[in-house]
Amino acid sequence: MITILGPTASGKTPLAAALALRVDGEIISADSRQVYRRMDIGTGKDLGDYTVIDSKPITIPYHLIDICEPGTKYNLFQYQQDFFDAYNNIIGKGKTPILCGGTGLYIEAVLKGYQLSPVPQNQALRDSLEGKSLKELTEMLLALKAQNGSNMHNKTDVDSCQRAIRAIEIETYNQAHPMPLRELPPIDSLIIGVDIARELRREKITRRLKARLDEGMVDEVRALMAEGIPAEDLIYYGLEYKYLTEYIIGKLTYDEMFRQLEIAIHQFAKRQMTWFRGMERRGFTIHWIDATLPMEEKVEQILQMI
Known part of the structure; x- marks a missing residue:
């Protein structure tokens, strides 16, 4: 298996899709919030990133996105089970599984075979x-x-x-x-980290947040609340859903929401990097690739490692 990890806004998914085209792969998402249906803009699904232009547009198959309903509490135990179902499905077709995401705990749990x-x-x-x-x-x-x-x-x-x-x-x-009630085997994987400079990461996060608000992220949260999902359940999902819900229920002004959410996403990205550095201290080898390199160059570097 190949694992592609990195902080938010580092460009993991387009890289995973471009690589999947070259290695006949399918992508398994490692994102704790993209499992929820109709939580699209706030979780940054960007499903268009799974389409790669070759001689014609090709959509790379992906797994563990849109698999449960908003308001439910998806957890690490369930993720492990779902991961192995997807992993065995991909292997069974003779294709290459590519684990891609930024939820470090989920990634480490399946690579190490956590007993939960x-x-x-x-x-x-x-x-x-x-x-x-x-x-x-x-x-x-x-x-x-x-x-x-x-x-x-x-x-x-x-x-x-x-x-x-x-x-x-x-x-x-x-x-x-x-x-433990069961044991799952560790997974041998080449681990690629997408390395993005702090200032560039901050700039991309702010630009992306503004774009997602323009795309209708507030309306997305309003629609979830209109379905009957309680505000406290949306706040539970954190980040975008926490601050946008607090704005919608009148706890924050729009400017307060934007400012606090922007800070929270920057802090989140920093904590993601802290987790990945911790993985290295815990014995994982992560091969870091410069996020600013042309896509073809990044893919070629990974192919050489393989």
Whole structure:
């Protein structure tokens, strides 16, 4: 398998699609929010990126996008199962799987073969945590992680009280039930990182945010709320959905929403890079490629590594 990772706005998906054309590949998404249907602009699906122009337009097959309904809580355990279904499907066709995305925990979980158990809701625990601030919940989570020796649930994943409570629920369950219910094999993969300079990344993030707002991102969130999805469920998804929902319900002005969201995405990209550097410290070899190189040159570099 080939893995292409990098921070948001680094150009991972077009590179994965261009590479897939050359190696007869199919793409498995590693994005924790693109699994949701009708959450398109805010999650940056950019499905046009999967179409590559050869002698004619060719759409590269992709997996694990638009597989569940908004309002549900997709999780790492489910992702592992879905990943292996997609991986075996691609291998069975004699094609090359290309894992592509920026959710470091999902990527590391499937490459390492994390042993996870499905964690049920603990209503008593949830009730006891209700009313605590995100700062208090984060401190509790850090203490549990230290006890468990866990590297799950970094700050990328717990930017709301709901997410922090779920993370505490998982860590508490794993502490009491250390024996895994199943084992999944690690995956041998060539790992490519798309390296983009910090200032260029910041510029692209801001430009892309403005473009997505112009494309109707606010209307997308309004439509989800009109379906009956509660505001707190949308806030749970973080980033665009958190700040746009708070704008729509009147908690933020438009300018406050834009400014706070822009900062949050910059911070998110920084945390993604921190995770990837942590993967290197944990024994993964990531081959970094300059994001600004011409596409053909980037593809040729990867083909030489293969």
